[in-house]
Amino acid sequence: MSNKLTSLTLGRLRKAPEHFLEGELLAQVSQNGLDEQRRSFIRKSFLGALATATGASAVAQSTATLGDPAILEKQIWATTLGKPVAANPYGVPSKYEAGLVRRESPGLTRVSAASVSFTPLQGLFGMITPSGLHFERHHQGWYELDPALHRLMINGLVKREMIFTMEDLMRLPSVSRIHFIECGANTGLEWGNVAVPTVQYTHGMISCSEFTGVPLATLLDLCGVDLKKGKYILAEGADGSGMTRTIPVEAAMDDVLVVWAMNGEMLRPENGYPLRLLVPGAQGVSSVKWLRRIEVGDQPYASKDEAVHYIDLMPSGLHRQYTSIQECKSVITTPSGGQQLLTKGFYNVSGIAWSGRGTIKRVDVSVDGGKNWREARLEGPILTKAITRFNINWDWDGAPAILQSRAIDSTGYVQPPINMLREVRGTRSIYHNNAIQSWKLDTNGEVSNVQVG
Ligand SMILES: Nc1nc2c(c(=O)[nH]1)N[C@H]1C(S)=C(S)[C@@H](COP(=O)(O)O)O[C@H]1N2
Numbered sequence: 001m002s003n004k005l006t007s008l009t010l011g012r013l014r015k016a017p018e019h020f021l022e023g024e025l026l027a028q029v030s031q032n033g034l035d036e037q038r039r040s041f042i043r044k045s046f047l048g049a050l051a052t053a054t055g056a057s058a059v060a061q062s063t064a065t066l067g068d069p070a071i072l073e074k075q076i077w078a079t080t081l082g083k084p085v086a087a088n089p090y091g092v093p094s095k096y097e098a099g100l101v102r103r104e105s106p107g108l109t110r111v112s113a114a115s116v117s118f119t120p121l122q123g124l125f126g127m128i129t130p131s132g133l134h135f136e137r138h139h140q141g142w143y144e145l146d147p148a149l150h151r152l153m154i155n156g157l158v159k160r161e162m163i164f165t166m167e168d169l170m171r172l173p174s175v176s177r178i179h180f181i182e183c184g185a186n187t188g189l190e191w192g193n194v195a196v197p198t199v200q201y202t203h204g205m206i207s208c209s210e211f212t213g214v215p216l217a218t219l220l221d222l223c224g225v226d227l228k229k230g231k232y233i234l235a236e237g238a239d240g241s242g243m244t245r246t247i248p249v250e251a252a253m254d255d256v257l258v259v260w261a262m263n264g265e266m267l268r269p270e271n272g273y274p275l276r277l278l279v280p281g282a283q284g285v286s287s288v289k290w291l292r293r294i295e296v297g298d299q300p301y302a303s304k305d306e307a308v309h310y311i312d313l314m315p316s317g318l319h320r321q322y323t324s325i326q327e328c329k330s331v332i333t334t335p336s337g338g339q340q341l342l343t344k345g346f347y348n349v350s351g352i353a354w355s356g357r358g359t360i361k362r363v364d365v366s367v368d369g370g371k372n373w374r375e376a377r378l379e380g381p382i383l384t385k386a387i388t389r390f391n392i393n394w395d396w397d398g399a400p401a402i403l404q405s406r407a408i409d410s411t412g413y414v415q416p417p418i419n420m421l422r423e424v425r426g427t428r429s430i431y432h433n434n435a436i437q438s439w440k441l442d443t444n445g446e447v448s449n450v451q452v453g
C-alpha cells in the first residue's frame with residue numbers, strides 16, 4: 001500500500017492506482033495507518049526555491065520541517081532488540097509494500113482459468129521485474145508440474161528423436177540472459193479509446209527477467225536437425241490448453257532458449273515451472289510454458305493459437321497472420337494514471353522502453369502533448385530485447401501538462417502516435433498496440449489516461 005509514499009521518485013500520491021478497479025483502497029489505507037501518514041505528508045510539505053525552467057537540474061526538496069519528530073525522536077527500532085532472521089525462510093517484501101501486487105481485471109476473460117494478472121509497473125524500478133510480480137497469462141489455468149515426471153521430446157525432421165528429463169537438460173551448458181516477455185494483447189484495450197485508468201492495466205502485460213536455460217540450438221544440434229528441410233518448429237505446452245506455436249527455424253537456431261530458471265531460481269509454477277520456451281522479442285504466446293515437445297517441420301503449423309487467436313484484424317476486415325514481433329514501445333510509469341503530484345516542483349519522470357527487434361537507442365519525453373521533445377537518460381545496461389529504464393528531470397510549474405514518451409530502437413524505428421497507428425491498423429485490433437501513451441496532468445496534480453496525437 002505504501003509503495004508510493006516511501007519512494008520520493010513516485011511523487012506524493014493521494015491514491016494508490018492499483019486499487020482503482022477493486023475498491024479496496026479505504027480498507028487497506030486504514031489497515032496500514034497510511035491515511036494519517038499521507039495527510040501529514042501534505043501538511044508538512046512546502047515548496048523550496050525551485051527553478052521553473054524546463055530541463056531542470058535536480059533541486060533538493062524537503063517535505064519535512066526541521067522540527068520533524070521522525071528525526072528528533074528515537075523510534076522503537078533504535079531502542080530495542082530487532083527480530084532474529086526473518087520468520088519466513090523465503091523472504092517477503094515489507095508489510096508497508098503490501099499494495100504492490102499483480103492485479104486481475106475482473107471480467108476481462110470469460111472464465112477465471114483463462115486469466116490474466118498485470119504487473120504493477122507504477123511501483124517498479126530499474127529493468128528487472130521481481131518474480132512474484134511477473135504478469136501471468138494462462139489459457140487454461142496454471143499447474144504445479146512434478147519436475148520428476150516432466151519430459152521434453154524433440155521429434156520431426158531430425159536424425160535422432162530424443163526425450164529429455166529435467167536432469168538431462170540441466171546437465172547441458174547453460175546461458176543466462178535478460179529479456180522481456182510481453183503479451184501480444186498488452187495495451188490492447190486502448191485500440192478503440194481510453195479504456196483503463198492505470199499503467200498497470202494499460203501496459204502491465206510486460207515483465208523483464210533474467211532467464212537461465214539451454215539454447216534451443218544446442219538441443220536441435222544434439223538431435224541432428226535437418227536444416228535443409230526443417231524450416232519451422234512447433235512448440236507444445238503440457239497444459240490442457242493445447243498451446244502450440246510455430247517459430248521459424250532461424251529464430252530457433254538464434255536466440256531462443258529452453259529455460260528452467262528466472263531471476264536466479266527455478267521458474268515459478270505460474271510462469272511455466274519446470275520448463276518453458278523463451279522466444280526473445282516475440283509476442284508472449286510464443287514463449288510456451290510447461291514445454292513438453294518441439295517438432296521440426298517444413299511449413300508453418302497454423303495451429304489454433306495462430307489461425308484464430310493472435311492475428312491482427314485490419315481495417316479491410318481481413319486478419320493478418322504471423323506478425324509476432326513486439327515492436328518498439330515505451331511508457332512513462334511515474335507519474336502515470338491514477339497517481340497525484342501534490343506539489344509543483346522537481347520530479348524525476350521515469351519509464352521503460354523496449355523493442356523486440358534489438359536495443360533501445362533513444363527515448364524522448366514531451367510534457368506538452370508531443371509539440372516539444374527532450375532526450376531522456378537511458379539507464380544501463382542496455383540489452384537487446386530487454387526493458388531499458390529511462391529517466392528525465394522535470395520541474396512541474398503547476399500548469400496542465402500531457403506527458404508522453406517516444407522510443408527509437410537500434411533499427412531506427414520510431415514509436416508511433418496512436419492515430420498514425422490507427423490509420424494503418426484501424427480500431428478493431430486487439431494485438432500489437434505499441435502507440436505512444438499520453439498521461440494528462442491536471443492543475444490539482446491528478447494524472448489520467450488520455451489519447452492524443
Ligand atoms: N502452455 C502455455 N504456454 C503459454 C500460455 C498458456 O496459456 N499455456 N500463455 C501464453 C501467453 S498468451 C503469454 S502472454 C505468456 C505469458 O507468460 P507468463 O504467464 O509467464 O507471463 O505465456 C504464453 N505461454
Ligand SMILES: [Mo]
Pocket residue numbers: 137182183184185284285
Ligand atoms: Mo499473451
